[in-house]
Amino acid sequence: MNLPSLPHRDNMIDRRSEAWKPPIFRPDGGTVAAILASLRRFLDLQAASIWGDLKSLLPHCNGTVLDVGCGAQPYRSLLRSSVRYIGIDRSTAAEEFGYQVPDTRYYEGTVWPIDDASIDTVMATETLEHVVRPEVFLAEARRVLRPGGWLLLTVPFAARWHYIPYDYWRFTPSGLASLLCDAGFGRPTVYARGNEVTVACYKVMALILMLLLGDLRPAPWKWGARVCGVLLAPLLIGLAVIGGWSLRSRGGSDCLGYTLIAPFPGQVLRDPLKDCG
Numbered sequence: 157m158n159l160p161s162l163p164h165r166d167n168m169i170d171r172r173s174e175a176w177k178p179p180i181f182r183p184d185g186g187t188v189a190a191i192l193a194s195l196r197r198f199l200d201l202q203a204a205s206i207w208g209d210l211k212s213l214l215p216h217c218n219g220t221v222l223d224v225g226c227g228a229q230p231y232r233s234l235l236r237s238s239v240r241y242i243g244i245d246r247s248t249a250a251e252e253f254g255y256q257v258p259d260t261r262y263y264e265g266t267v268w269p270i271d272d273a274s275i276d277t278v279m280a281t282e283t284l285e286h287v288v289r290p291e292v293f294l295a296e297a298r299r300v301l302r303p304g305g306w307l308l309l310t311v312p313f314a315a316r317w318h319y320i321p322y323d324y325w326r327f328t329p330s331g332l333a334s335l336l337c338d339a340g341f342g343r344p345t346v347y348a349r350g351n352e353v354t355v356a357c358y359k360v361m362a363l364i365l366m367l368l369l370g371d372l373r374p375a376p377w378k379w380g381a382r383v384c385g386v387l388l389a390p391l392l393i394g395l396a397v398i399g400g401w402s403l404r405s406r407g408g409s410d411c412l413g414y415t416l417i418a419p420f421p422g423q424v425l426r427d428p429l430k431d432c433g
């Protein structure tokens with residue numbers, strides 16, 4: 157059978173590379189790394205928005221925190237020193253995402269190397285969209301949580317297709333609530349990170365960063381793009397300031413992503429983001 161096709165358009169399923177991608181996170185390590193991470197957050201509104209929310213939420217964690225799909229463990233330093241941290245990731249993390257980090261338990265398959273009912277907080281930042289079967293992942297989260305524990309997720313919404321092809325989903329608040337309900341969690345609280353202004357700033361900033369850092373071919377295109385990028389650098393800084401400021405909004409129906417908190421079944425959760433202002 158001959159299927160119809162659209163002219164001048166790629167079949168995206170064949171795509172295996174990205175025009176440009178931001179550098180991956182590095183584990184915490186000294187003053188220079190901290191300065192670079194702050195600079196990254198100034199220019200990367202996604203990173204800034206997640207950091208801002210987790211800075212408010214993670215100090216509320218007690219006991220044992222499990223970070224699933226932990227990558228470079230970029231938020232570990234936000235936990236109190238009394239917390240026991242366990243980072244786990246899939247054995248494919250190095251090959252597919254570039255992460256190979258000490259003090260991480262790498263595992264194969266879908267069953268986490270963690271005992272039942274042994275964890276106080278399960279966190280997974282920017283991971284659920286990379287999981288082919290989110291319902292299996294959430295069932296594991298429920299299995300390992302202790303009564304009284306909670307789940308903390310961040311997921312992107314207005315974000316490009318990244319780590320191609322290992323980026324499978326975008327979630328909405330109602331979609332997340334439905335997935336969590338099916339997994340047996342209590343009613344989640346879902347916070348939007350930013351609003352329409354944040355998204356507009358983020359997208360234009362991404363274009364300028366692509367001109368500055370992207371690997372365009374052939375070489376004359378690349379250097380032309382670099383010159384344009386340098387000329388647009390003042391706009392980049394202005395958008396970073398406006399976008400950063402817009403992250404203080406209550407959240408819009410277009411946003412960079414969502415931060416979600418869900419209680420272990422049957423538990424009523426205090427609202428940590430509201431409680432700490």
Ligand SMILES: C[S@@+](CC[C@H](N)C(=O)[O-])C[C@H]1O[C@@H](n2cnc3c(N)ncnc32)[C@H](O)[C@@H]1O
Binds near residue numbers: 226227228253287
């Ligand atoms: C975009 S990285 C995020 C890393 C880190 N959590 C962060 O916020 O920087 C996605 C991570 O999800 C992990 N991952 C992908 N599929 C997974 C799965 N089915 N279960 C657990 N982790 C998974 C990857 O190995 C990778 O470390």
